[in-house]
Amino acid sequence: MANDKKLVESITSMDVDFAQWYTDVVLKADLISYTNVKGCMAIKPAGYAIWELIQKQLDERFKATGVENVYMPMFIPESLLQKEKDHVEGFAPEVAWVTHGGLNPLQERMCVRPTSETLFCDFYKGEIESYRDLPKVYNHWCSVVRWEKETRPFLRSREFLWQEGHTAHATAEEAEERTIQMLNVYADFCEEVLAIPVVRGRKTDKEKFAGAKDTYTIEALMHDGKALQSGTSHNFGDGFARAFGIQYTDKDNKLRYVHQTSWGMTTRLIGAIIMVHGDNSGLVLPPRVAPTQAMIIPIMQKKEGVLEAAYALKEKLGGFRVKVDDSDKSPGWKFSEQEMRGIPVRIELGPKDIAANQAVIVRRDTREKLVVSLDNIETEVSKVLETMQNEMLVRARNHRDAHTYEATDWESFKEAADSKPGFIKAMWCGELACELKAKEDAGVTSRCMPFEGKPVGDTCVCCGKPAKSLVYWGKAY
Amino acid sequence: MANDKKLVESITSMDVDFAQWYTDVVLKADLISYTNVKGCMAIKPAGYAIWELIQKQLDERFKATGVENVYMPMFIPESLLQKEKDHVEGFAPEVAWVTHGGLNPLQERMCVRPTSETLFCDFYKGEIESYRDLPKVYNHWCSVVRWEKETRPFLRSREFLWQEGHTAHATAEEAEERTIQMLNVYADFCEEVLAIPVVRGRKTDKEKFAGAKDTYTIEALMHDGKALQSGTSHNFGDGFARAFGIQYTDKDNKLRYVHQTSWGMTTRLIGAIIMVHGDNSGLVLPPRVAPTQAMIIPIMQKKEGVLEAAYALKEKLGGFRVKVDDSDKSPGWKFSEQEMRGIPVRIELGPKDIAANQAVIVRRDTREKLVVSLDNIETEVSKVLETMQNEMLVRARNHRDAHTYEATDWESFKEAADSKPGFIKAMWCGELACELKAKEDAGVTSRCMPFEGKPVGDTCVCCGKPAKSLVYWGKAY
Numbered sequence: 001m002a003n004d005k006k007l008v009e010s011i012t013s014m015d016v017d018f019a020q021w022y023t024d025v026v027l028k029a030d031l032i033s034y035t036n037v038k039g040c041m042a043i044k045p046a047g048y049a050i051w052e053l054i055q056k057q058l059d060e061r062f063k064a065t066g067v068e069n070v071y072m073p074m075f076i077p078e079s080l081l082q083k084e085k086d087h088v089e090g091f092a093p094e095v096a097w098v099t100h101g102g103l104n105p106l107q108e109r110m111c112v113r114p115t116s117e118t119l120f121c122d123f124y125k126g127e128i129e130s131y132r133d134l135p136k137v138y139n140h141w142c143s144v145v146r147w148e149k150e151t152r153p154f155l156r157s158r159e160f161l162w163q164e165g166h167t168a169h170a171t172a173e174e175a176e177e178r179t180i181q182m183l184n185v186y187a188d189f190c191e192e193v194l195a196i197p198v199v200r201g202r203k204t205d206k207e208k209f210a211g212a213k214d215t216y217t218i219e220a221l222m223h224d225g226k227a228l229q230s231g232t233s234h235n236f237g238d239g240f241a242r243a244f245g246i247q248y249t250d251k252d253n254k255l256r257y258v259h260q261t262s263w264g265m266t267t268r269l270i271g272a273i274i275m276v277h278g279d280n281s282g283l284v285l286p287p288r289v290a291p292t293q294a295m296i297i298p299i300m301q302k303k304e305g306v307l308e309a310a311y312a313l314k315e316k317l318g319g320f321r322v323k324v325d326d327s328d329k330s331p332g333w334k335f336s337e338q339e340m341r342g343i344p345v346r347i348e349l350g351p352k353d354i355a356a357n358q359a360v361i362v363r364r365d366t367r368e369k370l371v372v373s374l375d376n377i378e379t380e381v382s383k384v385l386e387t388m389q390n391e392m393l394v395r396a397r398n399h400r401d402a403h404t405y406e407a408t409d410w411e412s413f414k415e416a417a418d419s420k421p422g423f424i425k426a427m428w429c430g431e432l433a434c435e436l437k438a439k440e441d442a443g444v445t446s447r448c449m450p451f452e453g454k455p456v457g458d459t460c461v462c463c464g465k466p467a468k469s470l471v472y473w474g475k476a477y
Numbered sequence: 478m479a480n481d482k483k484l485v486e487s488i489t490s491m492d493v494d495f496a497q498w499y500t501d502v503v504l505k506a507d508l509i510s511y512t513n514v515k516g517c518m519a520i521k522p523a524g525y526a527i528w529e530l531i532q533k534q535l536d537e538r539f540k541a542t543g544v545e546n547v548y549m550p551m552f553i554p555e556s557l558l559q560k561e562k563d564h565v566e567g568f569a570p571e572v573a574w575v576t577h578g579g580l581n582p583l584q585e586r587m588c589v590r591p592t593s594e595t596l597f598c599d600f601y602k603g604e605i606e607s608y609r610d611l612p613k614v615y616n617h618w619c620s621v622v623r624w625e626k627e628t629r630p631f632l633r634s635r636e637f638l639w640q641e642g643h644t645a646h647a648t649a650e651e652a653e654e655r656t657i658q659m660l661n662v663y664a665d666f667c668e669e670v671l672a673i674p675v676v677r678g679r680k681t682d683k684e685k686f687a688g689a690k691d692t693y694t695i696e697a698l699m700h701d702g703k704a705l706q707s708g709t710s711h712n713f714g715d716g717f718a719r720a721f722g723i724q725y726t727d728k729d730n731k732l733r734y735v736h737q738t739s740w741g742m743t744t745r746l747i748g749a750i751i752m753v754h755g756d757n758s759g760l761v762l763p764p765r766v767a768p769t770q771a772m773i774i775p776i777m778q779k780k781e782g783v784l785e786a787a788y789a790l791k792e793k794l795g796g797f798r799v800k801v802d803d804s805d806k807s808p809g810w811k812f813s814e815q816e817m818r819g820i821p822v823r824i825e826l827g828p829k830d831i832a833a834n835q836a837v838i839v840r841r842d843t844r845e846k847l848v849v850s851l852d853n854i855e856t857e858v859s860k861v862l863e864t865m866q867n868e869m870l871v872r873a874r875n876h877r878d879a880h881t882y883e884a885t886d887w888e889s890f891k892e893a894a895d896s897k898p899g900f901i902k903a904m905w906c907g908e909l910a911c912e913l914k915a916k917e918d919a920g921v922t923s924r925c926m927p928f929e930g931k932p933v934g935d936t937c938v939c940c941g942k943p944a945k946s947l948v949y950w951g952k953a954y
Contacts, residue, residue, distance in 0.1 A: 033600060033603060033604065035549075035550055035596070035599065035600065036554065036557060036599055037550040037552050037553070037554060037587070037596075040550035040551075040552065041550070042547065042548070042549050042550065042596075042600050043547055043548040044547055045545035045546065045547055045615065048545075048546050048547050048548055049545075049546070051548075052546065068522035068525075068526075069522065069525050069526070069529065070519065070520055070521055070522055070525050071519070071520040071525055071528075071620075071638065072512075072519050073512055073514040073517035073518070073519065073636055074517075074551075074589075074620060074622070074636055075514050075517065075573075075636070076514070077513065077514060080513060093579050093580060094579050095579065096552075096575045096577070096578050096579075097575060097576060097577040097578075098573045098574060098575050098576075098589065099574060099575075099576045099577065100573070100574040100576065101573050101574075101624040101635075102570050102571050102572065102573075102624040103570055110514070112551075112575065112589070119512070119514070119519075122512065122513055123510060123512065123519050126510060127510065138522065142620070143548075143551060143619070145551070147578040147579040158578075159550055159551055159552070161548065
C-alpha cells in the first residue's frame with residue numbers, strides 16, 4: 001500500500017541533519033500540513049490537541065492569579081499603531097496591511113495585529129478613570145500575524161496562535177511585580193507541564209520588546225544546543241500610558257499615569273517540546289501534555305475476545321486519556337505509529353495476556369517494558385506516567401547542564417561558541433559594543449541575564465573591563 | 478460620584494425602544510466596549526466568560542460525536558477563494574483584502590477568511606487519498622471577518638468569533654446524516670444550555686449558503702417577535718469536491734468525489750441570550766451559561782464576622798461559580814449591579830441572618846425570595862439554579878408559542894406580518910416569485926421549512942396554487 005510505504009521511511013537521524021529531523025518529526029507525528037497560504041500552516045488534530053492542553057493548563061494558572069480573558073479586534077488602524085514611537089518602528093516593517101473592505105478602498109489602512117499593545121491601550125484609556133478601576137489584568141487568546149521571510153512549522157510562521165496578557169497598574173512596583181509573577185508562571189508551567197527546564201532572566205536593552213522598559217525571558221536549550229526563547233514578559237513602565245494618555249485619579253484626587261505590562265506564550269512551545277524531548281523515532285510527549293496518554297494495541301485482534309478485552313481495559317483506564325488502536329494495520333505498524341506520534345505509553349494486550357490476566361506496558365521514552373496484572377493496571381499506568389513526566393524533566397535538565405559552559409576570556413568564549421553547542425555563561429560589562437562583538441565575531445544571537453547564578457568572574461569576556469552582569473549566551477532559534 | 482450616577486440611569490424600557498434597550502443591556506451588563514476599529518467590538522470579561530462557557534459545553538458535545546479540532550490559516554489567496562463559483566460570488570463583496578506584507582505589495586492579494594470552506598477543501602485535497610482516510614470530521618474555533626456596513630454588538634459585526642465544522646464523507650447519505658446530526662447538536666445545546674427553544678428546519682434555495690446544496694437552520698424568536706438565525710448546517714454534496722478535485726479511491730479501487738458539510742455557531746448566541754431572557758432591569762443569564770451563578774452580598778459588611786461568614790459561605794458553595802461582592806459600595810448598589818449583569822442568584826447575608834444560621838436567596842428572573850438555612854444551602858442553591866434553568870426555557874417557549882400565528886390566506890398573512898410580531902406558519906408553493914412577494918409586500922425576511930409541524934392548509938398563502946411546504950415566516954435580525 002502506498003500509504004504504508006510512506007510511513008515506514010525512516011525519520012532522518014538528528015545527528016545527521018537536525019533541521020531535517022525536526023521537519024520529519026513534525027510531519028510524521030501528523031502535527032501539521034503545509035498550505036497554499038505561504039508561510040502559514042494547517043495545525044492538524046494531533047498538533048492542535050497539544051495546543052488545547054497547553055491552553056487549558058496555562059489558562060488555569062493565569063486565572064489562579066486573577067487574570068480575566070477578553071477579546072480585542074484583530075485589526076489595528078495605522079494611526080493607532082503609530083502612537084508609540086519605538087513600538088511602531090519595531091513592528092511596522094513586518095505587518096500585513098488590509099487596504100480594501102469589500103469592493104472599496106479603506107480611508108485608513110489597518111494592519112492585522114502583530115501584537116495588541118496599542119489596542120489594549122486604546123481600550124484602557126476608555127475603561128480607566130479612578131484608582132478603583134485598577135488593576136486591570138486581562139488576557140486574550142488569539143492569532144497574530146508577522147510577515148516573516150523564512151518560516152518553519154511552530155518556530156516561526158506568518159500567523160501563529162498565542163495568548164497575550166495586558167495589565168494596567170497604579171504603581172511602578174505593582175507592574176514590576178506582575179511582570180515577574182507572569183514570567184514565573186511561564187517558567188513553572190514549562191518545567192511542571194512540558195518538562196522543559198528554563199533559565200529565567202532579563203534581556204539586554206538591545207533585545208527588549210519594542211516599547212518596553214524591561215523584557216524578561218525564559219530560555220530553554222534544545223537538543224542541538226541552540227536556545228529557544230519560550231516566553232517573555234514585559235514591563236512598559238508608563239511609556240505607553242503617556243503615548244496614549246491613560247490616566248487615573250488617585251485617592252488624593254491627583255491624575256497619574258498607569259504602569260503597564262504584557263506577556264505572551266505561543267505555539268512555538270510545541271516546537272520546544274519536539275526539540276527537547278524528541279528522538280530518532282519521532283515525537284516524545286510529556287504525559288501532562290499528551291492528547292493520548294496511552295494507546296492500547298490489541299495483539300491478534302481477530303481472535304475472539306481480544307477487542308472486547310481492549311475496550312474493557314480502556315473503560316477501566318477512564319481516568320487517563322486512552323485510545324484503542326483497532327484499525328486493520330499490523331501490531332508492528334501500530335507500534336511505529338505510536339512511537340512517531342510520541343504517545344507516552346503503549347499497552348499491548350493479546351490472547352496470552354488476557355489468559356494470564358496481564359498486559360504489557362511500554363514507555364515511549366526509555367522503551368522499558370513492564371508486565372502488569374490487569375487488577376492493578378490503573379495504579380501502574382499512573383505510576384509510569386508520573387515517573388516518565390519526572391524523568392523527562394531530569395533528563396532535559398541534565399542535557400542542559402551538560403551543555404552549559406563557562407568562559408572567562410575571549411578565546412575560551414569564542415572556542416565554546418564555535419565548537420560547543422549550548423549555553424555559555426560569561427560576564428558582560430553592559431556595553432552595546434561588546435554585545436555586538438559577541439554576536440558578530442562569535443555568532444551568539446541569544447543572551448539572557450539570569451535572576452540566579454553566581455558570577456563566573458569580574459571582567460567582561462569581550463573587553464576585559466569591569467563586568468556588570470552574568471549572561472547566558474547562546475545561538476537562538 | 479460620577480461613576481455611580483452613570484450606573485443608576487435606568488435602562489431604556491424594551492417596550493419603548495427595543496433596540497435601545499438591547500444596547501443599554503449590552504453596555505450596562507459590561508459585556509463589550511465599542512472600539513476605534515470601526516465595526517469591531519472589544520469583548521470584556523463579563524461577555525467573554527459567557528463565550529468561554531458556550532465554547533466549553535459546545536465543544537464537549539462536538540467531541541462526543543467524534544469531532545476533532547484543527548486550526549487553518551486566517552488568509553485565503555484570491556485564486557483559492559475563486560475556485561467555487563457560487564461561493565466566491567456570495568463572499569467576495571464582503572471580505573477584507575490584504576494587499577501588502579511588510580513594506581512590499583503581495584504578488585497575489587489575500588482576503589481575511591469570511592469562512593473557511595476553501596481552505597478546508599485545499600487541505601482535504603492533500604489529506605484524502607483512500608476510503609480509509611474518511612470520514613474527516615474537523616472543526617476550528619476562530620474569528621472571521623465580513624465587511625458589514627451596519628453593525629450591532631454580537632448580532633452583526635465586522636469581526637466575530639465562531640466555530641466552523643468541516644467534514645468530508647464517502648457517501649451522500651453520510652454527509653446528509655452529519656448535517657442533520659450537527660443541526661440537532663446545535664438545537665439541543667440552545668434548549669438545554671441557553672434555555673432558548675428553536676425551530677429546526679431547512680432554508681429555501683434562495684437563502685441557502687453560497688455553494689451549498691442544502692442549508693439547515695435553527696431559528697429562535699426574540700422578545701420583540703423578530704427571528705434570529707442561531708446556527709446553520711450545510712450539506713455541500715460533491716460541489717466543492719468537484720471544484721477542488723477532492724477524490725478518494727473506494728474499496729473497489731474506483732475514484733470518487735467526497736461529500737462535504739459545514740456548520741457554524743457564533744458569538745451571536747450572546748445576542749440571542751440577551752433578547753430572549755433579558756428584562757427591563759438588564760441581562761438574565763441561564764445558570765448553565767452564567768460565569769457567576771451566585772453573588773453573595775454581605776449586608777452591613779463592616780460588622781465583625783460578616784465578611785468572614787460571606788467568605789465561608791463561598792467556600793461551602795465551591796461546587797458552583799460563586800463570588801462575594803466585598804467592594805465598598807452599598808448593598809442596594811450591589812443588588813442593581815447583580816441584576817444588570819444577569820447573575821442568576823444573589824445571596825444576602827447580614828448579621829441577623831448569621832445569628833439565625835440562614836441566608837436570603839433571590840432569583841434574578843422572578844425575584845422570588847427564599848430564606849434558607851445555612852445547613853442545607855448547597856442543596857437549596859442547586860435546586861434554585863435548576864428550577865430557574867428549566868423555567869426560563871418554559872417561559873421562552875410559551876412566549877414563542879404565544880407569538881406564533883397561522884395564516885391560510887394572503888390577507889391574514891399580511892395582517893399578521895404587519896401587526897403581530899412573531900412567527901407566521903403558512904404554506905408555500907415553493908416558487909421564488911411567492912417567496913419574493915412575501916418578502917417585499919409583507920416584509921418577512923426570514924423563512925424556515927420546519928422538520929416537524931402539521932401543514933396548516935393545502936394552498937400557497939401567496940398565490941393559492943398547491944402548496945409544497947409549511948414555512949415559518951418571520952422578520953429576521
